[in-house]
Amino acid sequence: MPHLLFRGVLPEQVRAISGPLADELAAICGCPADDMMLECQHTTSLARGEIVPSYPFVEVAWFERGPETRARFAQTVDRHVRGLGIPELEVAFRTYRPAAYYANGEAFGEDPAETELAALRAENGKLKEDLQRARRAAATAANGAASAMSSRLRDALRE
Structure with a gap:
């Protein structure tokens, strides 16, 4: 945790940035880089009956860490992904409550x-x-x- 879900970004592109991105995000969050989970989701976008490229989008699922940390996290993701030559990117956060998040049947808090x-x-x-x-x-x-x-x-x- 945090969990980054990439859409509209190729797995090879995410793989290329995964190490440095995870290291930098871990430093921002104060957790081990191994706690960062990066996943690429295959999506098929449609417009006017045609298959079109998916818009680059990263959804971050995490426990809230405050607005300053959230802003630094989003800026870091943006910088790494746009550094791949992707001109635009959106990042959105989904916040989990520790009492509603379970691992192995136990609530996180x-x-x-x-x-x-x-x-x-x-x-x-x-x-x-x-x-x-x-x-x-x-x-x-x-x-x-x-x-x-x-x-x-x-x-x-x-x-």
Whole structure:
């Protein structure tokens, strides 16, 4: 992981850049170059009933590493592929959540967003309980003050 899926780029072209590209991407991501998976997908593009060359496109499937890393990663892929004489290239990212990605039946980790949401829900529940207690205490105090005032008022009226 990351997993790069090449379309519209010949396998021989990807093979020619695979070593230096994997090394540079690994340095950007802070992982071993062996973790980079490069695959060429055969595609058949059609336009107006004719088979046409596929547009060069690289889809990167990975765990999010932040916008700066993503930009450096895309620029590196672009530079290597366009260095093959390919005039245009698009790179798109598909982000996996660790809790939804499994290897050998085991999740890669917890989803930080889900963990944060659970903590916020627990905190919200505690705040609701605190608010209910405060409302009950205020209502009890108001009732006590009202009954104390009415007995004083009754005493005053009796005199």
